[in-house]
Amino acid sequence: MTPYFLMALSALLLALGVTPVARQVALRTGVVDRPAARKIHTHPVPLLGGAAIYLAFILALLFWGDRQYINEVVGIFLGASLVSLMGALDDRRGLSSYAKLAGQLVAGAILILSGVQVRIFGNSLDMALTLLWVVGITNAFNLLDNMDGLSGGIAMIAAAYYTLLAAMGDQYLVGALAAALTGACAGFLFYNWNPAHIFMGDAGSLFLGFLLAAVGIKLRFPANSVTVTWMIPVVVMGLPIFDTTLVFISRLRRGRNPLTAPGKDHLSHRLARLTGSRREAVLICYLIAGAVGLTGVFLTQATVQEAILVGASLLAVALYALWWLEFRPNAQGAEP
16 A cells, blocks of 8 residues: 555645646636636636646656556546546636537547456447446536535545555556545645635546546456446446436426536535535535445445345435435425
8 A cells, every 4th residue: 555655645745736836827827717696606716726636646647656557547648638638628718518528538439449448248338338437427527516625525535445446456557546646636625625715627627537437447356246346436436426417307307408507406505505504515425425435345345146235225325315305395406
């Protein structure tokens, strides 16, 4: 675990140092998120936090990464850089959701061409599932970036669990990527916690989502059956998957485009209305992410029967939560 600790610590320190610089650059160049009717903040907030996360992550890998794995990182790095660039263009000038989706599909194709893909069926279904997973998780973190400290904190928790899972399976490449991401998110979170001094923007949220999707694909558990192990990254990503599902169902019910219609209809917004505190809402999301992450660790040692029971239980809880939040009478539903 020592190399992973050094990787995470280096990325954390780099993020702590780089983020204030990114903030000043954003203020001077006008790359800021301005207040709007459907936004929570009341004053312009710098948007280059994603660049700080990106730099801290890359520099930590350059300092401590093992050069023998460099070829395996190229596809992940190129894909993550592409979606981050698309996000940066959206932050600066605005891009349509379909243009961003096209960029994500290209990034997913780069992953597949570099050999990073789901391996369950052994045919073309694996490639389709890879694209679905990459695009889904990438957008899930983009959607999750709706409250101070939320997307970065959930990414940090997920990356920390990926680091642990990689260490348990002696997978250095996955562990190095996850550890560097954990540290970069932790350093950024120091400035992004409520009240946030800087936002990561689409450049950051898309980068985090894509990288976590790719690392999830790279995780391997040869000691257990694929019938069980495919569930592990899905469970670790449980909170962003649930939030995206909730938002899509809610917006479709109201006749709105899930990809383009903004709104305060996320899990975090509903929890904030229930608790009366945005900080408490974010902390509850952290607790949920931590709980599903622990469940993912348990699944590495689970039998097929145990995994089916756990999966069915989680699905039942998720369906009940969807009903309670969206469909029950007097639910704390989406704001119009």
